[in-house]
Amino acid sequence: MSGNSFAYSEQAGGGEATELGQEATSTVSPSGAFGLFSSDLKKNEDLKQMLESNKDSAKLDAMKRIVGMIAKGKNASELFPAVVKNVASKNIEIKKLVYVYLVRYAEEQQDLALLSISTFQRALKDPNQLIRASALRVLSSIRVPIIVPIMMLAIKEASADLSPYVRKNAAHAIQKLYSLDPEQKEMLIEVIEKLLKDKSTLVAGSVVMAFEEVCPDRIDLIHKNYRKLCNLLVDVEEWGQVVIIHMLTRYARTQFVSPWKEDDGLEDNEKNFYESDDEQKEKTDQKKKPYAMDPDHRLLIRNTKPLLQSRNAAVVMAVAQLYWHISPKSEVGIISKSLVRLLRSNREVQYIVLQNIATMSIQRKGMFEPYLKSFYVRSTDPTMIKILKLEILTNLANEANISTLLREFQTYVKSQDKQFAAATIQTIGRCATNISEVTDTCLSGLVCLLSNRDEIVVAESVVVIKKLLQMQPAQHGEIIKHMAKLLDSITVPVARASILWLIGENCERVPKIAPDVLRKMAKSFTNEDDLVKLQILNLGAKLYLTNSKQTKLLTQYILNLGKYDQNYDIRDRTRFIRQLIVPNEKSGALSKYAKKIFLAQKPAPLLESPFKDRDHFQLGTLSHTLNTKAIGYLELSNWPEVAPDPSVRNVEVIELAKEWTPAGKAKKENPAKKFYSDSEEEEDSSDSSSDSESESGSASGEQDEEGDSSEDSSEDSSSEHRSDSESVSEVGDKRTAKRNSKSKGKSDSEDEEKENEKSKTSDSSSTDSSSVEESSSDSESESESESESESKKVTMEKEKKTKEDRNLTKDVSLLDLDDFNPVSTPVVLPTPALSPSLIADLEGLNLSTSSSVISVNTPVFVPVKTHVLLHRMSGRGLAAHYFFPRQPCIFGDKMVSIQITLNNTTDRKIENIHIEGKKLPMGMQMHVFNPIESLEPEGSITVSMGIDFCDSTQTASFQLCTKDDCFNVNIQPPVGELLLPVAMSEKDFKKEQGMLTGMNETSTVIIAAPQNFTPSVILQKVVNIANVGVVPSGQDNIYRFAAKTVHSGSLMLVTVELKEGSTAQLIINTERTVIGSVLLRELKPVLSQG
């Protein structure tokens, strides 16, 4: 036996046997004589032997197997002595695996772990920075309290290391040491303070992380580094960015005054303010506000903006929450686009982002309204995502979009995902209460759902209707009766209870039905759910009080049943009700008020968003997601009433110079300059300048502000600053030039260290002049290289041309980008082979002028008016109606889409409905619907088809056939349906109109009562008649509409100009004069009548 198993384990040799052995050794004493165990012990011995062998390969094999055990969660602590010996191995991989092992088990085997320490101490002095860093990393990961002093020493040394990578690791080590021994806090804060001054982007993220972990309340440490952190932010690695942004959000909330104060007065028109142009808003603000934003506050907001473009969702979310919490309300809008972009990402990211959007959308509807459609639900979304999207859609619903949303909800209600369907019904209920215009529509829609097949849907509808009716104590007797009937069929307890409650509340409105319901319920009382029983008791009590003649006996019967119920709640309730309503000698004073108690006016429930109360948590945090305070959550403080002294953020150059080497001074200059130049660049690039002044004005304003703040500080620094700001533009230009060239030259792409060294060597003289020299030489080299490349291009020109021709004739898909001509020389090209750059130019032109003209818009309004295609009398029971959905046709670009609804009003099936015998005028085309096999009696079906009317109002005649009959029918389109709406600007409109004068213009004068000339009436009338798009108009008395014809795509411009008195001029400009005049004729009577 023993021999056998031994042989087996020898053979197997794989990891499995090892595992077995491990388990065995940890549970069974090694003295167990059982063969299998002893052999496996042998196996562990085997691993030990391998570790002690001389061959690296054997050691490596052993280590790999051990790591495999750790990964599976098997205990391998027993091997500690054997493993730790290899910590000094020359083989890097063995070393790494030993590190992995050490970090895992050092805590359990503290004494043995000490054996390895000396190796790390030696490595900490290694000339290679990476070895120093990794030694520090492992040393600090060994959680052994005895070595705390050693770690402290190592961290202090590493924080002064020349390599930023080692300093980064030192920052990480701070957190580890702090969690091991919180007593070291004070010492560690000193190190953090030192590292916060570090200028390397590598260090910034890590040290702020350490700051957040160790001393998040020491906000004073940040002051001096605030501007530097803001400026470095873009270049910090992505994970560091997240941490820094969160920290700076908290910082800003304690150090700056609220930028929202200005909005207080404007609260009322907040809504307008979102719709209105930002720029305009900005102007009015400036006039009113006595508030001036701290330039440092502005700096943070401006420098985080580019990060909205990050590929990392966490960074985007961090910036979004920063804008939400600290930027002026008028600027928050820019984050919505980026957040909506994140919705394309994975399920988990969507989940978090949607939660945050839900919270935001409660407070600021305007932000996400333009993206409404991005929140439409797809059937493949997981349920939790669907429900969050629904939540947001509800928050965004308003009078304008509710009809679209309700249509969308109709689809959702039918979803196969019943949980989601139920949530949709609740949503409809909420919409109904929030928007009074649609309450009745929603209510009737919900009543329709009561006849749904699915019980969950019905139950949910009942509950929601109950809430709605409670809010509207109007005459809804019909609905209540309908629901009373449902009691026979519905089985979901909540729904039954709701119906009973509703009947009880309204028992005086349905005096005949209520007692009957009670009778039925009395019969089934014993079989009902507890919830329902309670409501039966309530109903009985209420009826007893209002209609005791009919229901006295019934109620007493029910009370008797309740008295012996198994559930004590029900027995309690029974006793309570009996005492209250049934008069007897024992009953107290209360019974006099029984009616008041039971039939009191109950306040309607508020249908609220579950995200309503989440806004007190900082967005993007774990606490916000969970809606409870997570461990370690830091509250976002309220804005201070008065801003703390802003001068604390000024960096005194001199003091720093003392602390650092002379090179430090030269280096110090850079961030300051960067600040100015950055702001300058920013100002230049952002065309809609936020300061609404001329560019130079804003720049000078910036300087003034800067000057003010720096005056507070020492005089030296202020003069320093001034001299800088005077040469702002110059420095800015140089900087960009420098950067360009830096990225080009191979020699220039070095790490920061070398750059530092460079600046060290060029001490002497003033820093400014040195930087000038440097940058000028750089720009020279740049121009050189440019000219070089240009000459190269010229020499190869001929060769290129031939190639290019071939390229152009070839497919565009695989452009060889290699050989394009420079943009400046398109003139020399032969005309047939247009250079791509020229094409680009042309396209650019195109885009700026007329691109907007051709973009087809969604219809402004879709009239529901249907036209009769075939009357049921003439169609022998088959009726057909058609209507124009005003959507681009799916069958062809030039077709008008038409929806036909077929009804079978006979009592037998109509089979094989199809279209035959098309008689179309020249050029017209028609795309028919698929034959319908059969139409049930009372059934109806909607099909869509497309007809190309060739932009004329000629009739399309065809035959609608069934199996037995053929009916001649025809469709004559109203001229307004031959159009598709077009979105264009007023400028484009005027330009196009200018080109369509003379013969192409028809006009007429309309006379009507002034009340017909309100904007909404005109808009309504025009879009009702014709499928046109509204062009935003700058003048109050002119309304413009634009469309294009479906077939030819020619423009159709409609202008209504109000004159004095009650006249108006109606002008139509179009190439298709015939349609134009027909449209004019149709519009005129509509606009003039009341």
Place this chain on the structure above:
Amino acid sequence: MIHSLFLINSSGDIFLEKHWKSVVSRSVCDYFFEAQERATEAENVPPVIPTPHHYLLSVYRHKIFFVAVIQTEVPPLFVIEFLHRVVDTFQDYFGVCSEPVIKDNVVVVYEVLEEMLDNGFPLATESNILKELIKPPTILRTVVNRSTNVGDQLPTGQLSVVPWRRTGVKYTNNEAYFDVIEEIDAIIDKSGSTITAEIQGVIDACVKLTGMPDLTLSFMNPRLLDDVSFHPCVRFKRWESERILSFIPPDGNFRLLSYHVSAQNLVAIPVYVKHNISFRDSSSLGRFEITVGPKQTMGKTIEGVIVTSQMPKGVLNMSLTPSQGTHTFDPVTKMLSWDVGKINPQKLPSLKGTMSLQAGASKPDENPTINLHFKIQQLAISGLKVNRLDMYGEKYKPFKGIKYMTKAGKFQVRT
């Protein structure tokens, strides 16, 4: 930040654990299993689960749950984004990310995870740097099994100003390829009109260039790009001012840019679906007919068309005949899938037949939604065109190529 990581397979086994701080007992996952049970479907498991002492944040990919254990407040997206990065790294290393592959390469996985986080804070997440630190497994080394995974030289990229690129790259053939891939997300309603349509595009690059090249890429119509997000290598200021992408590329494959073409522009919908799906109350047979046809394709062929649809529970089986391609219906999951292939405009592909329904059951109240997949080669549906690509900083002449492709993203047709 991140305390521990557990990898859990679909049958609920923890097959890998890694701790960056003190060990957290794997019993913490019991809370996760509870939530999993409640959620019934894997994708409904909430990504954030609170437990008395820890918080579990998880992502679900490739049928594996990656569960991170957190002890204190942290932005949840931080952890989720990181976990996704871990999965991407595994995929990058091993080609696929599945349980057997992770088990086979457990040592490499462990080494990589060790490098990615230090004390729970991300350290090296750039795949370029990781690959220098820990070499991905190759066939040769798997066979020999003696050689080392660990790179013999220490990476320097991490220390430079361009941490995404390693130094000393050498190629004999210098080439740079860019793929412009656009996906159309759309919901089409019953009558064929578009409810919502958006274009999401990415530019994926494969750059194999020697040295430290500095590239600029310009577009003919950059104004089309409504909302963009960049690889960290792209110089943002340059884009702001000139609408030019200027960057020092990472070595190998990477995603340069992803963009969004706004919903305001009208999106061309390249296909239409004609459908006639009807259930009847009384009979146990339903009719099913769909036809797919090209619409606005700019003269290109639509290929790789796959139609899938989740049929209602009441459908027992389907007997269908496609005019082309093959179709399958899984009677258990009720998933219909029809692999159409290319669409020939002269002869539109259609799928016709009947559905047998559960006898006696009432007819489903919603018709199934049709999901569409397709590909159109050599076309970027938004009209985006790359203008030119220039290289500075190196002397040689690289080979450059651009490919365009349009795909269906989440393309749904309601019926």
